[in-house]
Amino acid sequence: MDKHFLFHLTTILTNHWHSPVTIHNYSSVSGGDINEAAIIETSRGPWFLKLNHSSYTRMFEKEFNGLHLLQSTNTLKTPAPLLYGDWQQYAFLIMEYLPKGHAGPQSVSWLAEGLAALHRNSHEQFGLEEDNYIGTLVQQNTWKSSWAAFYAENRIFPLVRQLVDMKHFGTKEIRLADALAIRLAEIFPVESPALLHGDLWGGNYIFMGNGDPAIYDPAVYYGHREMDMAMTMLFGGFDASFYQRYQEVFPLEVNWRKRVLLCQLYPLLVHAILFGGHYVRQSAGILEQYA
Numbered sequence: 021m022d023k024h025f026l027f028h029l030t031t032i033l034t035n036h037w038h039s040p041v042t043i044h045n046y047s048s049v050s051g052g053d054i055n056e057a058a059i060i061e062t063s064r065g066p067w068f069l070k071l072n073h074s075s076y077t078r079m080f081e082k083e084f085n086g087l088h089l090l091q092s093t094n095t096l097k098t099p100a101p102l103l104y105g106d107w108q109q110y111a112f113l114i115m116e117y118l119p120k121g122h123a124g125p126q127s128v129s130w131l132a133e134g135l136a137a138l139h140r141n142s143h144e145q146f147g148l149e150e151d152n153y154i155g156t157l158v159q160q161n162t163w164k165s166s167w168a169a170f171y172a173e174n175r176i177f178p179l180v181r182q183l184v185d186m187k188h189f190g191t192k193e194i195r196l197a198d199a200l201a202i203r204l205a206e207i208f209p210v211e212s213p214a215l216l217h218g219d220l221w222g223g224n225y226i227f228m229g230n231g232d233p234a235i236y237d238p239a240v241y242y243g244h245r246e247m248d249m250a251m252t253m254l255f256g257g258f259d260a261s262f263y264q265r266y267q268e269v270f271p272l273e274v275n276w277r278k279r280v281l282l283c284q285l286y287p288l289l290v291h292a293i294l295f296g297g298h299y300v301r302q303s304a305g306i307l308e309q310y311a
Contacts, residue, residue: 024108025107025108025110026043026046029043029060029069029114030042030043032103033062033103033114036102041062041064042063043060043062045060046058046059046060046061049068053155054072054155054156055071055072055076056071056072057069057070059117060114065117066117067102067115067116067117068115068117069113069114070083070113070115071112072110073109073110074106074107074108074110074111077105077111079111079153079156080104080111082150082151082152082153083101083113083153083237084104086152086238086240087099087115087236088101089240090215090217090238090240093137093141093215095134095135095137095138095141096131096135096137096233096234096235097134097228097233097235098234098235098236098238099115099117100116101113101116102114118228118234120226120227120228121226121227121228121230122231123231124230124231125231126231127231127233128258128261128265129262129265130231130233131225131233131262132261132263132264132265132266132269133265133266133269135217135220135248135266136266136269138214138216138217139214139215139216139245140214141215142212142213142215142242143242145164145213146163146166146167146169146170146213146241147170147174147213147241148161148240148242152239152241153239154218154219154239154290155219155294156294157294159218159239159241160174160178161174161241162174167204167211167213167244168201168204170243171204171244171286175286176197176200176201176285176286176289177197179286180193180194180197180307183289183292183300183303186293189304193304193307195311196307197307200310203311207279207310208244208246211273213242213243213244214242214243214244214245214248215241216240216241216242216243216245216247216248217235217238217240217251218238218239218240218241218243218247218251219237219238219239219251220235220251221254221255222255222256222257223237223255224236244283245270245272246272246273246283249263249266249272249276249280249283250279250280250284251284251287253280253284254284254287254288281306281310285306285307288302288303289303
């Protein structure tokens with residue numbers, strides 16, 4: 021790590037707390053696909069650092085805001101965001117460091133109960149007061165009065181258009197997306213907007229040392245809660261007891277599992293743009309299945 025950047029971090033942390041702060045150690049952490057990550061040991065305790073090029077400052081700003089929103093619900097534990105900013109070629113985000121532990125007998129139930137509690141936070145409309153990011157893609161959150169309109173206009177259409185521009189999709193997929201949009205209102209049951217994590221796959225939660233669950237790397241918005249549930253099932257799925265406990269606490273509408281693939285269309289379109297390959301074929305197949 022650039023020693024000048026570490027000196028800058030020392031300066032901004034000192035300014036933040038209005039008292040001298042020193043950095044004792046910097047340990048890189050592996051596992052992230054987009055950002056560099058590290059644990060910085062300071063005189064004010066350990067903190068988690070995300071680092072990227074300065075062009076990513078806005079992405080860190082939106083993550084900072086999303087973490088604050090999740091934290092304000094007092095439901096599932098999230099790392100408290102501390103600071104974000106940029107310096108020379110670096111963009112950075114500093115947040116609370118949550119050490120990973122092991123699941124206890126009740127940990128999975130607590131995760132389900134916490135997610136259900138998060139989803140009970142509602143809004144008059146679907147969306148968010150600002151656009152944010154899912155991965156490195158801008159996530160459009162313009163307010164809509166119905167889930168059908170939101171899912172079509174803010175999720176499916178923008179990504180299908182990007183895939184057309186990339187020559188991965190053609191006129192067939194455009195027609196299928198248009199046909200699907202017409203059917204969305206009859207496919208999805210009416211529900212109030214729920215505050216969603218937005219990217220809740222198995223890599224975005226941990227169990228801490230006391231067995232409590234914690235979630236991070238959000239892509240928040242007020243949407244249909246089946247979106248979060250479908251995301252948990254996309255890459256291997258959570259433990260079966262998670263879905264059982266969620267159903268006991270905040271039952272999903274009938275036949276929700278029949279809509280899982282449709283809810284997974286959005287993250288699969290994201291992956292199709294970012295990674296191409298079989299994600300393009302998978303997304304096209306879902307459009308054809310539901311249109």
